[in-house]
Amino acid sequence: MAQANEKRPVIQVSGLKKQYKLGQIGGGTLTHDLQSWWARVRGKEDPNTVIGTDSRLFGQTFMALNGVDLTVYQGEALGIIGRNGAGKSTLLKILSRITAPTEGEIRLRGRVASMLEVGTGFNNEMTGRENIYMNGAILGMTKAEVDAKLDQIIEFSECGEFIDTPVKRYSSGMFVKLAFAVAAHLDSEIMVMDEVLAVGDMKFQQKCLGKMSDVAGQEGRTVLYVSHNMSTIRQLCTRCVVLDKGKVIFDGDVEQAIAVYMETTDVNVVHYDLTHVSRMTGSAGKRLRLETLDFLDKESSVFEDKEKVRVRITWRVAEPFSGVNMKLNLHFRDSTPVGITHPVDLGPAVPGKLYTTDFTFDPSLLGEGQYFFYIDVFDGSLAQAVCLDKPVTEFAFEVTNADLSMPEWAAGWGRIHFPPVQVLDTTAEG
């Protein structure tokens, strides 16, 4: 890390709070508001209250950030980690000025270039070159600045021969490359990245991480990086912050931060409301939407390896389906993928109904430890899956060992606890 300028703070977050109102999300119509108002005036029940909504939550507030103090110095590559709902995305959104805080303030030195999603502001009808200018301008560059960087951007993006083709003909990988190339070559003093490297191939991911390290180390810019992928955090970051329940619970060394993050756990959550959770892709959650997920008959999602995990999901569709497939993507708590379940068909569905599906999952193959899964509902076969819904929520659970003859699960054993081999025969000679 460049220490030439001593420690010059470029971001100073003090007492930052962000409050969201529950139950009042979304725009109504004027007639509904007037109806509700008229009902209140007459002391009658509001005709527009959605039946079945938890009235305790309605009008209640939720602190996404609950007093965050943080100082980031020039040239640092700061990792931000935390469980879902810990407040990472909210913090980045306030930093990128997409939404305003409720309390507290952030002071910044320099411009912020944020990449909260790949290719934001890209227009499909326009060519790669036109989109570079457009995206540069959205991120705060002038035309002259883009001109000066154009060759570098095109070279880094590896899209040279397609640069005058409309981006709607690009593969998703090319899209990511181009978008990242623009953001990385911006003359902004602060660069904010949220999970953007999750897409794209490994080789390009490494190239991006390398570029980001340069940006921070050599060019003296400051990088804020959010990821669930601990290995990229290790590789890139010089310092790491752990957020939990809207507060900073650790700030300092990367390895220690990862250890602290591992300790934070979601296994006490057995009910998840997915209605307002963001989705993995832009189109997910539109044609089909998962609404809730519950771990059944449990107060915490801790299971013995002989026990079946019982889950109930509720979902709705916006169009008729003759069948939809569901699979679980299992990960260890440090986000290492463990495996997927074989897809199952949830059956036909028509709009207007609330579907409830109960299923069980057998964790007996998993070694002791904490895991989470993503739920992925898709159309078509696994090879040609069109994602219908995939909330970003990590459904955490813990597997404990019922077999007392087994010692504590050792770090080098991987994650899978296969059944014992079948001994066919043992013979003795001599």
Added chain:
Amino acid sequence: MADYRPQSPATPEEDWTTIIRPRTGWFDIDLAELWRYRDLTLMFVKRNFTVLYKQTVLGPAWIILNPLITTVLFNVVFGGLAGLSTDGSPSFLFYMAGNTVWTFFSSCINNTANTFVANSQVFGKVYFPRLTTPISQALTSLINFFIQFIMYALFWVGFALTGAEMHLTPWLIALPLVIVEVMLLGLGVGIIVSSLTTKYRDLAIAVGFGVQLWMYISPVVYPLSSLSESPRLRALMMLNPMTAPIEVFRMATLGTGTVSVGGLAYSVVFTLAALALGTILFSRIEKTFMDTV
């Protein structure tokens, strides 16, 4: 490369470039920043054209086809069938003048009215001054207006050559002011509507209809002078901020119309008020809009 000079002796309190705070104040628009993003505004203008006419057969020809067809229609329905007065000017030019100004105004409103809803995807992911979007829409309408104005000028020359009864007046000097005013009025009303549509989606539907109704209480298909018999209706018409611009436009180019400096001044004041109100509402909404979609 950014320039990192060693820290100046100034106290650290003074050299923060941006301070993000909870939404406060009523007029919280950073005009300097808006100016810094002028390249983006121009790029949005370019994009508006690209997107609108890609994969259409006639492409930008629609810019002149639209008003041409409307003018012919007005000419037949209001001039021919209904026999409305045109203050003695050639009816074709009379309707084209009214329609050109009105199309400009209504497209300013219609294209800015859904700013927040139409851009929620982008607004949710990246920051830039949100006002660049409606301003770029208004500028797009302005370019369309210029093209239609040139067409109007060509027809004007054609009619002049055949010796039609019309003449230019000194009000021509006021024309640039009137054009800017119409644009700002459309922008002002548009951003008021766009701010309110974030809460009340039905306004988005109402606005198209409302603008259509507004046309009929503006002197587009009839001259203000045709109301001279009923002073009350006429007084009511004078409250409409679009009355003066249309009449001035006709007075300047055709030499007929009912114009007064007072009427134009009222219209300008109304425009500035609408623009100020719109900007205030817009700046309030833009900071927390993303929490409510």
